[in-house]
Amino acid sequence: MGRVQNKVALVTGGASGIGLSAAQLLAKEGAKVVLADFNEAGAKEEAQKITEAGGEAKGIFLDAGDEASIREAVEFTVGQYGTITILYNNVGVTNLKKDLDVLNMDLDEWDRLMDVNLKSVLLGSRFAIPHMIEAGGGSIINTASMAGFAGDATRSAYGASKAGVVNLTRYIATQYGKDNIRCNAVAPGLILTPAARKNMPEQVLDIFSKYNALPYHGEADDIGYTVLFLASDESKFITGQTIQVEGGHYNTNPSIADFQAFMNQAGK
Template structure:
């Protein structure tokens, strides 16, 4: 307990899944949390849950595709709690019916994802940094993705936007490190969020499990615990890094699982 005691944290996309788990864990460890989400009712419900456990939290509306909405979220956080020490840029999205291969993708979807997944990180950071400088430093955490490191048959725009998050994280860390502002990212693999559970059949989950080094899938808390670590002073000498939290899914020769099956025959 108390790993981020009295730090002020803004979590975007915090009404569900990874963002919700991160907000709950930050509050459990002593942070004052602003939960910002397009689903404002979900954000307020999450904040109420934290308060019922003795923590401090507020839920607000956020449209991460709108510059002014992001600016207002930062402004609200500082007005509510006096400063901002931790910014978790977590919002991300894709549309698998539109985000296809490079020939067939919807170009409007490309623009939407670059704005929502990448520009929102830039803007949140841009508006938070002046306050963090006044506070004597801070920690910025971005949600990247393993899609930013490895390609797929679809999700071209999503992967490109998340690769952008990875390199933008390094630029922020380089440019503002002397101000005691750290910037790191987390790249989740398959995480069993409610959305993943609702949209993936057991057969699809089995395919993913086949290629994991570990014999289980990730849970939202696996990302949340990483976020708490990066928000805390325990990680004070870590910056510009993207921590891959993916159960070893990508560490081996991609043919090894099939080769092991072959050897068993």
């Protein structure tokens, strides 16, 4: 207990999934937390649950595609708790129907994903950093994705936006490290959030299982605990890094599962 005692955190996309896990864990470990989400009712409901469990939290509306909304979220946090020392830029969107291959993608969708997935990280950091400097330092954590490290047949804009998050993380860390501000990212693989469990076909889960190094899928808390570590002073000498939390899915030669199957069959 107390790993982030007396720190003040703003968690974007905090009403569900990975963001909610991070908010709950930060509050449990002593931080005052603002959950900001497009789903305002959900953010307020989850903040109330955190409060009832003995933590301190508020829920507010956030449109991560709108500069004024991001500024207001930071200002609310500072106005409510006096400062901001942890910023978790977690909001991210994808659209499998419009974000396709390079020849066929919807260019308006490209712009939307760059705004929500990448520009929101820039703006959240831009508005929070002056308050962190005034507070004597802070920790910024960004949600990247393994899509930022590997090519795919689709989701070109999503992958490009998340690759941007990885490098923007390095830039922020470089530019503000002397102000005692750290900036790191987390790159999830497949994480079984409630939404993923509801929408992911069993056949797709089986495909991921085939290529994971570990015999199970990730849970929201696997990311939440990583965020908690990066927010705490336990990681005080880590900055500019992207921690890949993906069950070893990308560790090996991509053909190894098929090769092992071939070898097993040949041995019969």
